[in-house]
């Protein structure tokens with residue numbers, strides 16, 4: 001268990017300069033730069049408000065996009081304004097994240113003030129996890145808090161290096177991610193069902209292997225199933241396949257099949273089309289063993305939806321990562337949407353990790369009925385793979 005800000009005493013926070021790594025990497029309109037979804041800012045509010053109430057001097061640090069050097073469009077000015085509106089108080093936005101001017105501004109802060117530093121990735125030293133750069137960031141503060149789950153799988157200066165200089169704790173957002181996903185992996189309510197979809201086997205091998213050890217039911221769907229099916233000698237037509245991973249897929253398949261306590265659910269019927277980019281191309285549903293040679297699988301069919309729904313209905317815990325079809329196209333989104341609704345209707349602890357599955361839950365209007373939607377796509381995948389996330393591993397352990 002990692003220490004969180006609630007484990008720090010009032011004396012440890014009152015009047016202290018607290019550097020909080022937040023994830024304000026929000027989606028923005030390409031033309032105007034306006035924030036199109038402020039969820040990531042809202043999710044950081046509990047930690048920020050708690051520190052304000054405790055009388056800390058709150059210094060926020062985040063990245064935005066992938067700048068190379070100072071990039072005007074990627075300044076955090078608008079994010080500072082939005083944060084000020086949400087907090088109902090002034091947020092001082094600085095034009096740099098280290099250096100004399102920043103130090104001067106921070107030295108003038110009062111208890112309860114909030115300062116937002118400039119995009120930390122304007123310095124290439126950030127992603128390089130440069131020790132000197134991390135020391136300069138650390139010099140701005142007495143206490144370090146990491147609340148950016150979305151970048152916790154990256155060892156960058158503001159996510160990992162700084163905690164080598166000043167001991168760190170997690171904020172409420174990371175604490176919640178660790179509690180809910182951690183419990184699902186270590187002590188799940190049974191039966192435990194994992195649903196893994198998405199395009200590529202290669203990116204999901206580790207998560208399949210790790211979850212297969214823990215779950216009672218493993219559902220594999222989405223584009224990646226075709227690499228598995230082809231490795232078994234099935235006709236998959238023009239469906240997505242990762243030729244380089246056929247041998248590995250064959251091995252994993254054999255391992256999964258040999259696990260006596262694992263129930264494996266794979267599609268029994270598929271929605272297929274002859275041309276995914278042509279809206280007039282024929283679409284039909286076929287048994288998974290009869291995909292026509294000139295068509296490709298783009299969604300799970302009704303029988304498969306039913307199989308998955310039945311598994312979810314009786315589950316104690318469900319973890320879902322990756323869409324079950326090309327859900328960006330409404331014609332092929334039914335399987336993914338139905339599974340999102342099934343999770344929402346289930347009494348199980350339901351966890352969605354991964355941007356696409358989270359977007360599907362939003363789109364189908366059931367996001368608020370899911371126990372936990374992880375705020376980190378890559379980070380939640382690595383967590384479910386059982387990997388240690390550097391931005392969390394470096395934080396102090398609870399005694």
Ligand code: AMP
Pocket residue numbers: 197198199200203221222223224240297298299321322323324325326327328354356
């Ligand atoms: P991932 O990032 O690996 O979770 O993959 C997400 C992508 O998988 C989405 O963009 C989906 O369109 C895609 N996907 C899901 N099912 C299929 C399929 N049957 N064929 C091709 N792509 C798919």
